[in-house]
Amino acid sequence: MEGRGDREEAQSPRKHGGWITFPFIIGSFGCTSLASGGWLTNLVVYLIQEYNVKNIDATLISNVVSGCFSVFPVVGAVIADSFLGSFSVVAISTSISLLGMISLTLTSTIQSLRPQPCDHNNALIPCSSSPSNLQYSILYLSLILASLGAGGSRYTTATLGANQHDNIKDQNIFFNWFFVTLYSAFLVSSTAIVYIQDNISWGWGFGISLASNAIGLAIFLLGTRFYRLDKPRGSPFTTLARVLVAASRKRLTTPLSTTAGNDDGYYYGEEHHVGKVVVDGVLTKSFRCLNRAALITDGDVHLDGSIAKPWRLCKVKEVEDFKTLLRIFPLWSTSIFLSVPIVMQGSLTILQALTMDRHLGPSFKIPAGSFIVVVFISTTTFLAIIDRFLYPIWQRLVGRLPRPLQRVGLGHVFNFVGMIVSALVESKRLKVAHAHAHHLDGQPEAIVPMSALWLFPQLVLVGIGEAFHFPGQVGLYYQEFPTSLRSTATAMISLVIAISYYLGTALIDLLHKVTRWLPDDINQGRLDNVYWLVFVIGVINFGYYLVCATWYKYQNVEIAMEDDSIIED
Incomplete structure (x- = not known):
């Protein structure tokens, strides 16, 4: 499979990877998921009971935070693909999550960081104690850091784990264990940690999540020497933009035949252009207007086969x-x-x-x-x-x-x-x-x-x-x-x-x-x-x-x- 071969070339030359990495990746992921579940699952109740937020408003805030928690994995994934690689993104994100957990734990243990509590058992006494701007700011900063860290590492960890294996069967087994670990960690956090928060104290509940995050970071770093590292190739989104620009600039150029395997005037790479290797990929008939992006015109290619004008020519x-x-x-x-x-x-x-x-x-x-x-x-x-x-x-x-x-x-x-x-x-x-x-x-x-x-x-x-x-x-x-x-x-x-x-x-x-x-x-x-x-x-x-x-x-x-x-x- 060509795609898998491309990934092999991008990997570290060290012969690492395989199932030896599994306990480190899954163990770390389980601990960090336990930590994030420990504060996210019970956030609505925390806002209502400790910050005197109304029910529907607490639900809306929780949904927005959960949305951020789910946006940040995309940010982490783009950075991993484009610049740092999966390993670095997971390590940095887990560290950021640790800072967020420290801050969130402080909000639950220092009374001055929360508004005065209301008497929820007496309906005759209205609750007028609302959080101050400073208290809201510290709370939101804590939630942003915790969301950014936990979200940034979650699905990048899935990619790192899958990249340790070379066939789809092992990758699918890993993905299944990934989700089993995710839901098992949330199961524990939604029962044991939530029970501690509701019946003992919020400080103890968040403190356990903090400790779990720290352990997860340590486990992940312990497995460093076993990981097969993926090498970022620069922003893939630049390449996608180049396809659009090149196709637009050649919109009046008539494409040639797209018969597979022929030297049909399309650019397959510098090696093929100088006659060294076979065609890498075949142009399909769908979205035919984009085929113009790979059509070679005068001045598009140097004598050695390399692209002279990157925003006018792309590979097939x-x-x-x-x-x-x-x-x-x-x-x-x-x-x-x-x-x-x-x-x-x-x-x-x-x-x-x-x-x-x-x-x-x-x-x-x-x-x-x-x-x-x-x-x-x-x-x-x-x-x-x-x-x-x-x-x-x-x-x-x-x-x-x-x-x-x-x-x-x-x-x-x-x-x-x-x-x-x-x-x-x-x-x-x-x-x-x-x-x-x-x-x-x-x-x-x-x-x-x-x-x-x-x-x-x-x-x-x-x-x-x-x-x-x-x-x-x-x-x-x-x-x-x-x-x-x-x-x-x-x-x-x-x-x-x-x-x-x-x-x-x-x-x-x-x-x-x-x-x-x-x-x-x-x-x-x-x-x-x-x-x-x-x-x-x-x-x-x-x-x-x-x-x-x-x-x-x-x-x-x-x-x-x-x-x-x-x-x-």
């Missing part, structure tokens, strides 16, 4: 790489509205849980921020079931493993089915709340006599959907993207989540302002209508996905899977 492979991004963009866009329901449900479920009976037995009360752990348990469990049972059965019945687009499609289905269940459960919760309205009036935190365990089925369905579509998307992008954009490829799912957080936040804010569905007291609202609206959006998006998936043709996935099948045979 560079043109085809750009086409690959154009082909995959519609599929990528379908993932945005696949993730919007997930991010909305994550924050709204916490508000639901705060109004429901969260007791397990006479004394234990489930923290509201821990309910998202059901998604992590569901995803982790079904990742194992899918990998060990479902996919082998599928292979025996069909003769091959399911393709990434099939996995993502199943994720769509489970996602909007989860929204149906969410709407039905919320309708039942509202009926119970209205039936007991006379008992709830005047209570600041009105508890509906309905078990919060009713929220579990919808979260389980969302988790099953994530077990299908997240690994499917990461595997698809990693294989299909140009080799110069490997880190960016694995971060594309994070960019999707970031956009989804911002769209989800905008939608919640819009519904809060123009409808009565989302008041501060959700017992007086219609959260079920919000879920039905998101369900309709999900169904429409699924139809769009089916159209995109039908028209898409794999570039590298089929070849890689065939190669692995030959190796196994």
Whole structure:
């Protein structure tokens, strides 16, 4: 495979990599994920209880922070691909995350960094204590540093880990373990650390996250001598821009024949131009207007075959790489509205849980921020079931493993089915709340006599959907993207989540302002209508996905899977 050979040339000459790097990469990633989950999962409750922020406002702030948490992986990936490489970005980002955790821990332990606490048990005493500008500034700086550090390393770690292996089977195994580790770490942080925050102190909870971050950085650095390092090649986005500019400047030039293997007037590289090697890549008929970027005209090439005018001539492979991004963009866009329901449900479920009976037995009360752990348990469990049972059965019945687009499609289905269940459960919760309205009036935190365990089925369905579509998307992008954009490829799912957080936040804010569905007291609202609206959006998006998936043709996935099948045979 040509793309894999390109990556081999870009690697360090030292013969490193392989499974010996696995415990260092996954161990470090597990610790840093535990740290980030320890503050992100319970952020809504922290803002409400410690900073006296209103419920809906706390949800909006949490979504914005989560969006930043998902944008920064893209920034880290671009820097890794263009300038520093994956290893340096992970090391620097983990250090920045450590600074953020130190600052956040200080906000929870030094009273002067927070507003005066309110009496949440007495509705007759209004809470007028709001954070000062300085307190908000320190809080936001802490959240930015923690988000920048944890986000910057997350999917770059996935790329670093995958780059340690040479075949798609080992890479897919790594990606599965990557997500198992991610969700397992969030499972622990959403239960043990959240319980400590709610029942012991926020200082201890954030302090444990701080210690976990420090341990993760140490583990990562201990494995330095075993890693196979990827060598950045300069900004790949400059190359993409060159394709557009060159094609535009030659828009009036008539392309020649694009028959494969012929010396057809297109530029394949300086070696081929002087007759030394075979053609590297073949121009396709799709997006034919871009082929002009590789068309050789007078003065474009030096006598030695090198490009004389970089903004007038590109290699055929560079043109085809750009086409690959154009082909995959519609599929990528379908993932945005696949993730919007997930991010909305994550924050709204916490508000639901705060109004429901969260007791397990006479004394234990489930923290509201821990309910998202059901998604992590569901995803982790079904990742194992899918990998060990479902996919082998599928292979025996069909003769091959399911393709990434099939996995993502199943994720769509489970996602909007989860929204149906969410709407039905919320309708039942509202009926119970209205039936007991006379008992709830005047209570600041009105508890509906309905078990919060009713929220579990919808979260389980969302988790099953994530077990299908997240690994499917990461595997698809990693294989299909140009080799110069490997880190960016694995971060594309994070960019999707970031956009989804911002769209989800905008939608919640819009519904809060123009409808009565989302008041501060959700017992007086219609959260079920919000879920039905998101369900309709999900169904429409699924139809769009089916159209995109039908028209898409794999570039590298089929070849890689065939190669692995030959190796196994």
